[in-house]
Every structure is written in structure tokens, then in C-alpha cells.
Amino acid sequence: MQITTSDLGLAARVQHLTKTYGSGEGEVRALDDVSVGVRRGQFTAIMGPSGSGKSTLMHIMAGLDSPSSGNVWIGDTDITGMGDTDLTLLRRRRIGFIFQSFNLVPTLDVAGNIQLPLDLDGRKPTAEETARIAMLVDTLGLRSRLTHRPHQLSGGQQQRVAIARALATAPDLVFADEPTGNLDSRTGREVLSLLAAASREHGQSIAMVTHDPIAASYADRVIFLGDGRIVADKPRQTPEQITTYMLAAEVNA
Ligand SMILES: Nc1ncnc2c1ncn2[C@@H]1O[C@H](COP(=O)(O)OP(=O)(O)OP(=O)(O)O)[C@@H](O)[C@H]1O
Ligand SMILES: [Mg+2]
Numbered sequence: 001m002q003i004t005t006s007d008l009g010l011a012a013r014v015q016h017l018t019k020t021y022g023s024g025e026g027e028v029r030a031l032d033d034v035s036v037g038v039r040r041g042q043f044t045a046i047m048g049p050s051g052s053g054k055s056t057l058m059h060i061m062a063g064l065d066s067p068s069s070g071n072v073w074i075g076d077t078d079i080t081g082m083g084d085t086d087l088t089l090l091r092r093r094r095i096g097f098i099f100q101s102f103n104l105v106p107t108l109d110v111a112g113n114i115q116l117p118l119d120l121d122g123r124k125p126t127a128e129e130t131a132r133i134a135m136l137v138d139t140l141g142l143r144s145r146l147t148h149r150p151h152q153l154s155g156g157q158q159q160r161v162a163i164a165r166a167l168a169t170a171p172d173l174v175f176a177d178e179p180t181g182n183l184d185s186r187t188g189r190e191v192l193s194l195l196a197a198a199s200r201e202h203g204q205s206i207a208m209v210t211h212d213p214i215a216a217s218y219a220d221r222v223i224f225l226g227d228g229r230i231v232a233d234k235p236r237q238t239p240e241q242i243t244t245y246m247l248a249a250e251v252n253a
Pocket of ligand 2: 054055
């Protein structure tokens with residue numbers, strides 16, 4: 001009998017994942033035999049030095065990039081050999097993305113960008129979604145910007161629009177790459193609280209890349225990458241514990 005991803009209590013997982021770029025002398029091994037799962041309903045932080053493979057892991061887990069070898073499951077679906085059309089639908093229905101390049105549509109205003117996942121799915125927001133979007137718009141301070149287009153917004157405001165869009169439909173899985181990177185500390189805390197609440201109160205599974213020990217301390221679990229491998233996997237940590245670990249890892253590097 002096959003053990004499924006959900007039997008394991010996971011929302012997504014990768015097994016023996018390897019990703020190389022280029023070939024010969026110029027080959028870069030961005031991920032080297034990584035096996036890990038994102039636990040259902042948990043908030044997971046992914047940390048590690050620049051170039052350690054965090055974004056690559058996140059992109060592959062989200063079905064945005066394909067592995068060189070190994071397997072990827074979203075829920076119980078093995079997406080490794082899945083066609084583009086099916087993958088696009090699966091992503092649209094089940095996954096929210098918050099990436100550093102915000103991927104906002106320049107011709108749509110803020111309200112249009114936030115509603116985009118619904119529009120792409122060809123449906124109107126439910127009452128619950130309308131209420132959630134209103135809450136996100138207020139919490140993220142976007143109320144007075146709803147009719148503005150992305151180029152009229154600051155970087156941090158654009159980031160907040162991307163966050164509202166990713167959470168609007170309460171997707172099962174949210175992948176966030178440095179979601180607080182462009183935000184002041186107060187707004188950053190709001191965003192982290194939103195992500196923590198999404199997992200705690202709504203059972204969503206969140207994976208977040210961050211360099212910030214305070215941001216990572218909001219997570220239930222902290223995974224550390226180094227040179228394309230998982231070097232530590234810890235339950236909730238204080239910012240001090242995270243900082244201490246990172247300093248020790250640098251000394252040992
Ligand atoms: N398209 C690509 N072509 C070649 N090499 C790449 C490509 N994308 C990533 N890499 C390499 O893969 C490695 C991992 O990159 P990745 O972006 O996953 O790192 P990261 O941990 O997210 O770093 P950062 O904290 O700087 O965002 C790096 O050495 C990077 O140079
Ligand atoms: Mg990165």
C-alpha cells in the first residue's frame with residue numbers, strides 16, 4: 001500500500017529532490033537530495049545563507065519550476081510529471097504565492113490585482129471571501145489605494161497587495177519568499193501575524209523564506225538550508241535561539 005502525503009499529515013512534500021543549473025565546469029547544484037514536507041496547518045520558516053537554495057526549493061514545491069531529479073507532491077498529487085494545464089489549475093485553486101518580484105498586473109488597480117485569482121477562476125467572490133478581502137485590505141493599510149495601479153505604489157505597498165492577493169481565497173498552501181523584506185517592522189509584524197493566524201485559525205499550511213530571526217520566530221518550525229541541503233529542522237524557536245544557531249553555523253562553515 002502506498003503511503004500518501006496526507007497520511008503523513010503533510011500538505012506538500014519533496015523526496016530526493018535535486019536541482020542543478022548549467023553543466024560541466026559551470027554546473028551549480030542548487031538542491032542536493034532534499035526530502036522534506038510542509039506539515040498541514042503549520043507555519044514553516046525556511047532559513048539559510050544567500051544562495052543556499054531556499055527560493056529554488058520553494059519554486060519547485062509550488063510547481064513553478066521542475067526538479068532535475070526527485071518527486072514533488074502537492075497534497076496527494078504527484079506533480080512531477082504533470083502537464084502545464086493541469087498544473088496551472090492546481091496552483092490557481094490551491095496555492096497562494098508571495099514572491100519578491102510581486103508579479104502584480106500593471107494594468108489592473110489594487111482591487112483588481114487582489115481579486116485576480118478569482119477572476120482567473122471565472123467566479124465572483126463568496127460572501128466569506130468578500131469579508132476576508134475587506135479585512136486584508138484594512139489590516140494591510142490598502143484601503144486608500146484600491147483604485148491605484150502598481151506603478152503608483154511604493155515597493156512595500158506592492159508587497160502588501162501581493163500578500164492580500166495570496167490570502168484572498170484562503171488557499172490550502174501559501175508559499176512566501178521574504179514576504180516582509182520590503183516592510184517596516186510594524187507592517188512586517190502585521191503580515192507575520194496574518195500568516196500565523198492563517199495557519200492557526202484556518203488550518204492553512206504556510207512555508208515562508210526569511211533571513212530575519214524575528215520573522216522566523218513566528219513559525220511553528222524552522223528549517224535551515226546550507227549548500228542545497230537541509231542542515232537543521234527545529235520546532236518553534238525564539239529569535240535569540242535562531243540567531244545563536246545562525247552564528248554557530250557560520251563559524252562552522
Ligand atoms: N536560473 C538559474 N541559473 C543558474 N543558477 C541558478 C539559477 N537560479 C538559481 N541559481 C543558483 O542556485 C543556487 C540557489 O539559488 P536560490 O535562489 O535558491 O538561493 P536562495 O537561498 O534563495 O538565496 P537568496 O537568499 O539570495 O535569495 C545559487 O547558487 C544560485 O546562483
Ligand atoms: Mg531566494
